[in-house]
Amino acid sequence: MKSQSILNAERNGATDELVKIAVAEGNGIGPEIMDATLKILDAAGAKFSPQFIQVGEEAYRQGHTSGLSEEAWDTISKCKLILKGPITTPQGKGYKSLNVTIRKSLSLFANVRPVNALHPFVPTKFPGMDVVVIRENEEDLYAGIEHRQTDEVVQCLKLITRPGCERIIRYAFEYAKVYGRKKVTCMLKDNIMKLTDGLFHQVFDEIAKEYPQIESDSQIIDIGAARLAARPNDYDVIVTSNLYGDIISDIVAEIAGSVGMAGSANVGMNAAMFEAIHGSAPDIAGKNMANPSGLINAAVMMLGHIGQTETADKIKNAWLATIEAGLHTPDIYKEGMSKRKVSTSEFAEEVISRLGKTPEKLPLSNLVSGQGHINLPEYKRKEATKTLVGVDVFLDWKGASPQDLGRELTALKSYKLKLKMITNRGVKVYPDGNKETFCTDHWRCRFVAEDFDPHQGYPSIDFEQVVALLSKLNANNYDVIKTENLYEFDGVKGFSLGQGE
Numbered sequence: 412m413k414s415q416s417i418l419n420a421e422r423n424g425a426t427d428e429l430v431k432i433a434v435a436e437g438n439g440i441g442p443e444i445m446d447a448t449l450k451i452l453d454a455a456g457a458k459f460s461p462q463f464i465q466v467g468e469e470a471y472r473q474g475h476t477s478g479l480s481e482e483a484w485d486t487i488s489k490c491k492l493i494l495k496g497p498i499t500t501p502q503g504k505g506y507k508s509l510n511v512t513i514r515k516s517l518s519l520f521a522n523v524r525p526v527n528a529l530h531p532f533v534p535t536k537f538p539g540m541d542v543v544v545i546r547e548n549e550e551d552l553y554a555g556i557e558h559r560q561t562d563e564v565v566q567c568l569k570l571i572t573r574p575g576c577e578r579i580i581r582y583a584f585e586y587a588k589v590y591g592r593k594k595v596t597c598m599l600k601d602n603i604m605k606l607t608d609g610l611f612h613q614v615f616d617e618i619a620k621e622y623p624q625i626e627s628d629s630q631i632i633d634i635g636a637a638r639l640a641a642r643p644n645d646y647d648v649i650v651t652s653n654l655y656g657d658i659i660s661d662i663v664a665e666i667a668g669s670v671g672m673a674g675s676a677n678v679g680m681n682a683a684m685f686e687a688i689h690g691s692a693p694d695i696a697g698k699n700m701a702n703p704s705g706l707i708n709a710a711v712m713m714l715g716h717i718g719q720t721e722t723a724d725k726i727k728n729a730w731l732a733t734i735e736a737g738l739h740t741p742d743i744y745k746e747g748m749s750k751r752k753v754s755t756s757e758f759a760e761e762v763i764s765r766l767g768k769t770p771e772k773l774p775l776s777n778l779v780s781g782q783g784h785i786n787l788p789e790y791k792r793k794e795a796t797k798t799l800v801g802v803d804v805f806l807d808w809k810g811a812s813p814q815d816l817g818r819e820l821t822a823l824k825s826y827k828l829k830l831k832m833i834t835n836r837g838v839k840v841y842p843d844g845n846k847e848t849f850c851t852d853h854w855r856c857r858f859v860a861e862d863f864d865p866h867q868g869y870p871s872i873d874f875e876q877v878v879a880l881l882s883k884l885n886a887n888n889y890d891v892i893k894t895e896n897l898y899e900f901d902g903v904k905g906f907s908l909g910q911g912e
């Protein structure tokens with residue numbers, strides 16, 4: 412597996428000067444496309460030393476439920492850079508996703524997916540599109556904090572943090588700066604989720620000001636995704652949170668016609684992993700017909716990341732020239748457009764023979780002007796004055812009328828707290844609810860200080876009052892399923908109003 416110059420470098424003891432990269436061939440077509448990619452990296456003079464690790468199927472078979480042996484993990488922890496082939500996910504329960512394990516353990520907060528059209532060699536309706544989607548990778552609804560609370564209701568917590576927003580947004584602007592991009596567009600739904608997506612938007616506006624040379628723009632995700640699908644050439648770098656990014660990064664790859672050709676990076680402050688976006692393609696494994704382009708592009712991103720931009724450009728331009736020459740693997744081969752159908756290994760040889768050449772029609776890769784590595788400043792926490800002003804108590808209550816519940820809770824005298832409102836699925840149903848509102852068995856009951864006056868703002872309360880209220884509710888046989896404290900931060904409300912409140 413080790414290529415000749417790497418073996419030579421190791422024999423000469425020169426590998427200390429090379430960047431150590433943990434290399435996982437992966438499963439299915441993984442070994443074939445990794446072999447092709449490493450040969451190209453080697454021929455282009457990439458300065459790195461691969462540290463081969465076994466991950467995926469074999470590790471799962473040996474009983475490692477995360478798909479990683481301790482030895483492999485040890486190598487990853489030392490190298491902190493991984494070039495990874497696709498992994499076959501085993502069927503059945505009890506297996507953890509290898510990608511999620513690596514991403515979470517190394518805190519790889521940014522998923523970066525550059526996609527550009529290769530028209531007319533790979534057909535797309537959008538010649539010239541060239542978009543990079545930068546997706547937050549660790550937070551949002553993907554934190555996986557879910558609960559069933561009543562017969563009828565389950566919930567999933569959406570967590571958005573300031574350090575998380577600052578890191579990903581700054582990374583997007585730094586990426587734009589380093590790689591000579593002109594515009595960063597933020598996509599969110601902060602017209603509805605005013606606190607969570609609102610924070611992301613606020614941080615975007617703050618950080619955008621630090622990069623006056625880069626155009627910035629925010630769009631609501633629904634119309635943004637629709638426009639992106641209809642006019643991708645209007646976009647450059649897009650930064651967004653986890654769920655939206657998951658969806659739009661696939662839209663972008665699909666409309667460029669290049670799902671099988673795109674690479675992606677998962678980047679953290681101290682570690683990064685590079686891979687193709689496609690899977691292990693078991694249907695064509697071992698047939699020497701897989702397209703290695705996705706992994707080649709991932710390796711180009713890796714070289715950019717470690718500052719070997721000149722080599723990255725050399726490989727990318729040779730790859731573009733090979734695509735242009737019509738030398739295509741079967742997945743993209745088209746009679747009339749392609750010149751010759753080539754195998755995985757022939758494709759690699761054709762790329763190698765074009766190292767130093769540039770494409771004539773497709774846009775030239777020119778990362779050299781960039782500085783490659785992106786450095787982010789340490790996050791500094793700013794503490795605000797936090798004041799408790801109320802509590803939302805969630806009840807599992809099987810009664811039919813919100814008026815009954817409202818009257819009962821209003822009558823329940825408790826330690827200088829009063830019921831302000833009740834909502835069901837976020838809609839106010841007491842006081843002055845609408846008879847038409849459908850109600851389930853999950854009621855959010857908001858209590859605030861007894862002397863709350865809407866014209867004066869929220870008086871502060873003590874947590875003991877909340878504890879006493881919960882005891883009283885429990886003593887009166889209410890099924891309390893959870894509470895959320897209501898806080899003000901430096902006098903600014905840290906909670907949303909109920910719809911109709």
Ligand code: NAI
Pocket residue numbers: 440496497498499500501510671686687688689690691692693694695700701702703704705742
């Ligand atoms: P897939 O991407 O492996 O294959 C979908 C189709 O595209 C197949 O017809 C395949 O032959 C073709 N294809 C994929 N890559 C190709 C390439 N480089 N050259 C030519 N044709 C290619 O997706 P599928 O079949 O859904 O998943 C197969 C396995 O891969 C599953 O176990 C899945 O969990 C895993 N997977 C792993 C990923 C990773 O490690 N990052 C990502 C996606 C899937």
